[in-house]
Amino acid sequence: MESTLTDLISDSNRFLKCLQHYLKHSTEIQTMQDFIDNLLLDIMAKTMNGKSNLSVIGVGSGTGELDLQMFSTLHHKYPEMTVDNEVIEPNPEQLRHYKDLVSQTPGLDYIKFNWNKMTAEEFEEQWKEEKRTKKADLIHMFQMLYFVKDPGATISFFKSLLNKNGQLLITLVSGNTGLVKMNNAYKNQLGTVNLSSDDIKIFLDSKGLSYRSYDLPNEVDITKCFIEGDEEGELMIDFLTEVLDFSKTASPELKAGVMEFLGCPGFSVKSSGKVLMNANYEMIVIEQLT
Numbered sequence: 653m654e655s656t657l658t659d660l661i662s663d664s665n666r667f668l669k670c671l672q673h674y675l676k677h678s679t680e681i682q683t684m685q686d687f688i689d690n691l692l693l694d695i696m697a698k699t700m701n702g703k704s705n706l707s708v709i710g711v712g713s714g715t716g717e718l719d720l721q722m723f724s725t726l727h728h729k730y731p732e733m734t735v736d737n738e739v740i741e742p743n744p745e746q747l748r749h750y751k752d753l754v755s756q757t758p759g760l761d762y763i764k765f766n767w768n769k770m771t772a773e774e775f776e777e778q779w780k781e782e783k784r785t786k787k788a789d790l791i792h793m794f795q796m797l798y799f800v801k802d803p804g805a806t807i808s809f810f811k812s813l814l815n816k817n818g819q820l821l822i823t824l825v826s827g828n829t830g831l832v833k834m835n836n837a838y839k840n841q842l843g844t845v846n847l848s849s850d851d852i853k854i855f856l857d858s859k860g861l862s863y864r865s866y867d868l869p870n871e872v873d874i875t876k877c878f879i880e881g882d883e884e885g886e887l888m889i890d891f892l893t894e895v896l897d898f899s900k901t902a903s904p905e906l907k908a909g910v911m912e913f914l915g916c917p918g919f920s921v922k923s924s925g926k927v928l929m930n931a932n933y934e935m936i937v938i939e940q941l942t
Contacts, residue, residue, distance in 0.1 A: 670891035712796030716750035814940035830919030849934035
């Protein structure tokens with residue numbers, strides 16, 4: 653039976669609020685910062701060889717913090733480098749936050765920003781209509797393939813835009829996490845898109861495409877989800893279920909099932925009075941060899 657619940661992403665303000673709460677109570681940002689600090693330069697070494705200008709496409713760039721950290725790390729290593737940065741972000745609130753961040757951050761004169769308030773599919777359609785031929789050296793898709801109709805087609809299109817030795821970076825939740833198991837169990841009721849890094853690797857293998865993958869640990873404090881009526885807990889539950897106002901609109905049976913799942917040993921652990929969820933994810937790196 654098709655879900656009658658409302659998708660969280662339909663309310664851009666609520667989605668951003670839920671996302672910010674999730675990130676505040678998870679280790680995801682710190683893990684990504686560690687990845688950028690410790691591994692990005694090695695990944696980009698061949699790409700940067702002999703380059704003075706870096707062409708970047710950020711697909712679903714969100715509020716821009718990770719973009720600017722990547723550019724800062726690369727700029728420190730390659731101080732003469734300039735950057736052309738295509739920002740693709742359909743959420744108006746997130747795009748506004750990104751622009752505000754840029755205006756408030758000094759020393760970004762080496763970066764040219766091109767703002768695209770649109771989805772990945774809309775960007776592809778526009779690119780083809782305009783018959784653009786420009787190639788990119790770095791394309792990243794951080795936690796965004798859940799929101800496209802055909803992840804394989806989206807990957808194939810953006811990979812086709814890479815220069816030789818260009819890099820496509822993708823992050824998605826790992827297939828063995830409790831979150832994926834919950835989405836599997838309640839897929840029809842929640843209407844969620846149950847996509848994981850395992851699905852992307854299966855697609856890449858089917859196309860004979862080589863890639864590297866990196867496991868990225870992520871722990872989320874979901875303690876307040878178990879306090880009935882708690883505002884922060886409801887933000888977290890909305891984000892995990894991808895449902896707008898889940899506690900107010902889901903049936904009693906579905907709410908009971910989801911809450912039981914959140915507390916089960918395969919989903920979370922109890923430590924020092926907190927309930928901590930495993931939400932590990934994976935970085936997949938695809939290099940354009942030709």
